[in-house]
Amino acid sequence: MASNLEVLTAILAYWLVVLIIARLLSLKVRNLTITPIMVMYKKPASFGIFEKLEGNRLFSAVLWAGVLLTLVSMVAFYLFVGQIALLRISGEAQEGVGLVPVIPGVTIKGVAIIYILLNLGIAVVVHELSHAAASKALRVPVKSTGLLLAVVLPAAFVEPDEEAFRRARLRDRIRIVAAGPASNLILGLLLLGLFAAVFQGGAGVEIIGVEPGSPADEAGLAPGFVITKVNGVEVRSIADLQKALAPLAERDAEILVEGYWKDTGMRDKIVVYKPAERRLIGITIRQANPLTWMPDSIYFTLAALVSYGYIINLSLAVINAAPLFITDGGRIIGDVLTSKLGDLRGRTLSFFLQILTLLILLSSITFSQIG
Numbered sequence: 582m583a584s585n586l587e588v589l590t591a592i593l594a595y596w597l598v599v600l601i602i603a604r605l606l607s608l609k610v611r612n613l614t615i616t617p618i619m620v621m622y623k624k625p626a627s628f629g630i631f632e633k634l635e636g637n638r639l640f641s642a643v644l645w646a647g648v649l650l651t652l653v654s655m656v657a658f659y660l661f662v663g664q665i666a667l668l669r670i671s672g673e674a675q676e677g678v679g680l681v682p683v684i685p686g687v688t689i690k691g692v693a694i695i696y697i698l699l700n701l702g703i704a705v706v707v708h709e710l711s712h713a714a715a716s717k718a719l720r721v722p723v724k725s726t727g728l729l730l731a732v733v734l735p736a737a738f739v740e741p742d743e744e745a746f747r748r749a750r751l752r753d754r755i756r757i758v759a760a761g762p763a764s765n766l767i768l769g770l771l772l773l774g775l776f777a778a779v780f781q782g783g784a785g786v787e788i789i790g791v792e793p794g795s796p797a798d799e800a801g802l803a804p805g806f807v808i809t810k811v812n813g814v815e816v817r818s819i820a821d822l823q824k825a826l827a828p829l830a831e832r833d834a835e836i837l838v839e840g841y842w843k844d845t846g847m848r849d850k851i852v853v854y855k856p857a858e859r860r861l862i863g864i865t866i867r868q869a870n871p872l873t874w875m876p877d878s879i880y881f882t883l884a885a886l887v888s889y890g891y892i893i894n895l896s897l898a899v900i901n902a903a904p905l906f907i908t909d910g911g912r913i914i915g916d917v918l919t920s921k922l923g924d925l926r927g928r929t930l931s932f933f934l935q936i937l938t939l940l941i942l943l944s945s946i947t948f949s950q951i952g
Contacts, residue, residue, distance in 0.1 A: 591684075592684065592732070595684055595685075596732055599620060599730065600615065600617075600620070603615050603620045610622070611624075612624055612727075618731055618732055619729055619730065619731045619732075620729065620730045621727060621728070621729035621730075622727050622728050622729070623725050623726070623727035623740070624725060624726065624727060625724065625725050626713075626723060626724075626725055626726040626739075627722070627723055628710075628713040628714075628716075628717060628723050628726075628739075631713055631714045631717035631718070632717065634714055634717045634718040635717050635718060635720055636718070636720065637718050640714075640718045641718050641719060641756075644715055644718065644719075644756040644757075644759070644760060645756065646763070647711075647715070647756065647759045647760045647762075647763030647764070648755055648756055648759040648763075650759075650762070650763040650766050650767070650898075651759035651762045651763050651766075651898075651902045651909070651910070651913070652902075653766070654762050654763075654766055654898045654899050654901075654902035654910075655902040655903060655904070655910050657899050657902075658899045658900065658902060658903040658910075658938075659903075659941070661899070662680065662899070662900075662903070662941060662942065662945050663941050663945075665678065665679050665680070665945040666940075666941045666942075666944035666945040669944055669945060669947075670944055676949075678947065679945050679946055679947030679949075680896070680900075680942070680945045680946050680947065681946075681947060681948070681949060681951060682946060682948075683697060683698075683701065684948075685698070688948055688949070688950055688951060689950070689951045690950055690951070692885075693889075693951050696885050696886055696889040697889055697893065697951070699886070700886065700889045700890045700893045700894070701893060703890070704765055704768070704890075704893055704894050704897050705728070707764050707765065707768055707894075708761040708762075708764055708765055708897070708901070709726055709738065709739045709761070710764075711760040711761050711763070711764035712738075712739035712757060712758070712760055712761050713726070713739045714760065715756055715757040715760035716739065716741050716757050719749065719753045719756060719757060721741045721742065721745050721746055721749050721753065721757060722741065722742040722745050723739055723740070723741050723742070724740050724741060724742045724743075725739075725740045726738065726739045726740065727740070729907075731907060741757065751916065751917070751920050754916055755913055755916065755917070758909045758912050758913050758916075759909065759913060761901060761909050762897075762898045762901040762902040762909050762910070763898070765894045765895070765897045765898040765901065766894070766895065766898035768890075768894045769890075769891045769892075769893075769894030769895035769897075769898060770891075770895070772887050772890040772891035772894060773891040773895070775887055775891075776884070776887045776888055776891055779871075779872075779887075780868070780880075780883070780884040780887060780888070781818060781868060783817050783818070783871045784807070784817070784868070784869040784870060784871035785807045785808055785809040785816055785817065785840060785869045786807065786808045786816055786818070786819055786821075786822045786866050786867070786868065786869055787805070787806070787807045787808075787843065787866065787867055787868070787869040787870075788802060788803065788804055788805065788806045788807075788808065788864050788865070788866055789804050789865050789866060789867050790804060790864065790865030791803055791804065791863060791864055791865070792863035792864070792865075794863075795859075795861075795862060795863020795864075796853050796854060796855045796856070796859060796862045796863060797853055797862045797863045797864045798863060799854075800838075800851050800852060800853040800854065801851055802838065802851055802853065802862075802864060805842055805843045805844055806840055806841075806842055806843070806849070806851075807840045807841055807842075807843055807869045808822060808838055808839070808840040808866075809839055809840045809841070810837075810838075810839035810840070811825040811826065811836060811837070811838055811839075812825065812836060812837050813837070818868065819866060819867075819868055822866065826861075826862070829855065830860045830861075831857060831860070832857050833855070833856055833857045834854075834855045835852060835853075835854055835855075836852070836853040836854075836855060836862065837850060837851075837852055838850070838851045838852070838853055839851075843869075867881070868884075900942070903938050903942070904931070904934050904935050904938050905935055905938055905939055905942065906935055906939070911931075911935050911938075914931055914934060914935075915927070915928070915931040915935075918930050918931045919931070
């Protein structure tokens with residue numbers, strides 16, 4: 582893993598490149614704002630496609646569910662991200678465990694860049710369209726939309742008419758802001774359900790690599806063999822295989838591996854002899870493709886897209902719901918506190934809460950690589 586100095590140098594170099602590109606673009610692109618820590622693009626938008634939602638009582642009621650989901654996401658931030666931060670501060674966190682900022686070439690590499698950026702684009706569009714739809718439904722005009730990048734934190738926004746937004750009732754302002762994180766949470770859960778139903782489990786575990794000289798190699802296991810049973814226990818997923826092999830890690834073991842050869846469909850039984858000093862039998866695996874009519878190249882590409890999709894949407898929902906200076910959660914908390922406690926006390930309490938949340942977020946960040 583790269584040292585802290587190497588990571589910092591890479592981030593500074595990356596950000597310098599971003600600022601230079603943004604500066605060159607600003608010569609031809611209007612409404613591009615550049616500061617030392619942020620690049621923001623904003624353009625006028627009215628979102629006329631949502632005109633029919635104006636005054637829709639059913640949709641207005643549904644937006645209350647969005648508020649509840651955003652509150653759930655906010656609690657999840659403190660429960661999960663807070664726990665990671667405490668473990669990292671105490672030095673008890675496993676290496677690489679934490680929130681990974683999206684920095685192409687630094688934290689994400691290879692084909693993972695395509696999967697992540699594509700899913701980020703979809704997540705941002707869904708997020709902002711949800712804000713716009715909520716604004717239209719609650720009769721608050723939308724003035725503009727845009728994107729911003731604050732060093733390693735990408736974000737997008739829909740900007741309602743500020744005067745109309747301030748005049749709106751507190752409950753309407755909260756519903757408009759909460760619609761964004763709620764939409765990402767819903768999309769993330771839908772993608773998670775799709776991944777569990779279609780791309781995880783059911784067809785066994787395929788061997789895609791064997792370590793030379795390992796127990797698996799000596800037994801005759803090879804890439805293309807799909808494991809369906811271990812010592813008579815059915816194996817439908819990677820988790821099943823890990824569970825079956827875990828009790829054998831510290832001792833001599835005779836392991837009966839059953840399955841079939843993918844290229845011929847021929848079933849086979851192979852006995853693997855593992856000595857106690859070898860914890861693993863020496864195979865690299867992946868979930869087998871249960872959709873026999875779909876080519877592996879398409880199946881595993883879709884599986885990667887869906888898996889990155891639910892991770893990114895759930896992560897965005899949780900982080901965007903947290904009370905931070907550029908998040909929807911920060912806007913909700915600030916609005917509620919100033920409305921209930923007055924401007925000075927509300928802003929002061931909101932500021933300290935957001936500082937605390939920012940420290941939790943920063944403490945949980947890791948620069949381990951994806952892809």
